[in-house]
Amino acid sequence: MIIVAKPALLAKLTAKEGQRDALLSVIADLGMRNVSGEPGTEVYVAHKDQNDENVIWFYEMYSDSDALATHGGSDAMKDFGRSTGEYMATRPELIFLEPVCAKGLEL
Numbered sequence: 001m002i003i004v005a006k007p008a009l010l011a012k013l014t015a016k017e018g019q020r021d022a023l024l025s026v027i028a029d030l031g032m033r034n035v036s037g038e039p040g041t042e043v044y045v046a047h048k049d050q051n052d053e054n055v056i057w058f059y060e061m062y063s064d065s066d067a068l069a070t071h072g073g074s075d076a077m078k079d080f081g082r083s084t085g086e087y088m089a090t091r092p093e094l095i096f097l098e099p100v101c102a103k104g105l106e107l
Contacts, residue, residue, distance in 0.1 A: 005098045006042065006107060007068045011058040012093040013084075020054050023087040027056070030083055034076035040067020043105065054089065061099065 015023045027046050035041045040063040049055035062068040071077060099107050 005100070006061055006063060007065050008043075008059070008061040008097040008099050009068075010095040010097065011060065012095075013056040013058070014052075014089045014093075015054045015056065015087050016089045017054060019087040019089075020048070020056065023056060023084055024048075026080075026084050026087070031080055034074070034080055035071070037076070038067070038071055038074070040064065041071055042067075061105065 013023065024046070031046070032044070035044045041060070042063055043059060043061035045059045047057040047059070049057060060071075062071065099105070101107070
């Protein structure tokens with residue numbers, strides 16, 4: 001049996017000093033609104049880093065590679081990038097993953 005894993009990623013967003021809360025406000029509003037219209041975006045979770053007050057981590061999982069491509073290339077994502085840019089210290093760092101096993105997620 002061949003199992004084709006759903007694509008997933010970790011994204012590290014580093015805010016400018018003291019700007020994490022402002023960045024989180026944009027994420028909570030615009031970011032979550034954008035992904036709510038993407039049926040192939042199955043998991044999209046923002047996390048505060050407990051060791052670095054300027055870092056936000058995302059865990060994302062998509063139904064398939066087309067859904068990931070749709071998310072990454074959407075006009076909504078481009079708008080999100082423009083809206084968060086003033087709060088970002090660096091470009092987001094992306095780590096692409098292949099889920100192997102999970103509790104609470106259907107792989």
